[in-house]
Amino acid sequence: MILLEHYLIVASLLFCLGLLGVLFRRNALIVFMSIELMLNAGNLVFVAFSRFFGRMDGQVLAFFIIALAAAEVSVGLAIIVVMFRKRGTIDINEASLMKG
Amino acid sequence: MGDPIFFYLFATIVIGGAIGVVFLSNPLSSALSLIFSLAGLAGLFVLLQAHFLAAIQVLVYAGAVMVLFIFVIMMLNLEDCKKHLKVSFASLIGFVIALNLAIVLVMHVSAPLFDDGVSDKTFGTIEGVGQLMLTRYLIPFEIVSLLLTIAIVGAVILAKKDNPKETT
Numbered sequence: 296m297i298l299l300e301h302y303l304i305v306a307s308l309l310f311c312l313g314l315l316g317v318l319f320r321r322n323a324l325i326v327f328m329s330i331e332l333m334l335n336a337g338n339l340v341f342v343a344f345s346r347f348f349g350r351m352d353g354q355v356l357a358f359f360i361i362a363l364a365a366a367e368v369s370v371g372l373a374i375i376v377v378m379f380r381k382r383g384t385i386d387i388n389e390a391s392l393m394k395g
Numbered sequence: 396m397g398d399p400i401f402f403y404l405f406a407t408i409v410i411g412g413a414i415g416v417v418f419l420s421n422p423l424s425s426a427l428s429l430i431f432s433l434a435g436l437a438g439l440f441v442l443l444q445a446h447f448l449a450a451i452q453v454l455v456y457a458g459a460v461m462v463l464f465i466f467v468i469m470m471l472n473l474e475d476c477k478k479h480l481k482v483s484f485a486s487l488i489g490f491v492i493a494l495n496l497a498i499v500l501v502m503h504v505s506a507p508l509f510d511d512g513v514s515d516k517t518f519g520t521i522e523g524v525g526q527l528m529l530t531r532y533l534i535p536f537e538i539v540s541l542l543l544t545i546a547i548v549g550a551v552i553l554a555k556k557d558n559p560k561e562t563t
């Protein structure tokens with residue numbers, strides 16, 4: 296019998312792997328992919344709760360998150376392309392002009 | 396609800412793909428394992444009776460977002476970033492933080508709800524989701540469409556070649 300908490304555990308692991316990718320990798324593209332993983336973990340939680348409470352609101356919100364992720368990826372990849380053109384690398388440690 | 400075997404199969408694909416994204420050195424391999432992970436997630440959505448969302452997941456992520464990623468990876472012609480995988484002090488701290496969060500989340504999840512069958516015939520179909528989206532969530536829906544337009548314009552403006560006359 297699969298309970299709600301099984302889905303929540305999968306989503307937690309997915310979120311933590313995404314967080315690990317953001318903290319661990321220095322390639323901007325992989326950081327972006329990890330952010331996608333975290334957004335999808337949120338999606339999975341929304342859809343799981345929507346199923347187990349029998350309401351479809353969570354699915355609508357997950358749909359909005361997918362649209363949001365698409366917008367984020369298009370703008371973010373444009374930023375990465377510009378960064379590569381200006382600096383010749385997409386290592387996020389090199390993007391330290393503002394001493395962040 | 397379906398067979399528990401399918402849940403474990405798709406969950407393994409999701410987590411395995413995510414591990415591949417984080418730990419593979421070549422960005423192209425990372426992108427391919429991200430596709431695996433997202434496809435497994437679409438399978439989990441089907442198990443959760445969210446058929447419309449599963450279709451959208453495959454279309455938008457595997458179809459659009461990943462093609463964009465792979466285009467950019469090919470276009471930038473990156474060298475293998477194996478040297479970025481070296482373990483530094485900062486990345487060790489990141490590892491510890493993520494591991495801690497994972498332990499805390501997994502230990503404290505407690506939601507022993509089980510499924511009592513579908514009551515609504517339109518649950519998770521285009522009809523049900525669309526009806527909700529165009530009635531109760533109409534204003535967020537419009538805002539999302541506006542956001543997508545802004546994102547398209549922003550991406551074009553950001554990525555176009557600079558005019559050589561106006562140097563910044």
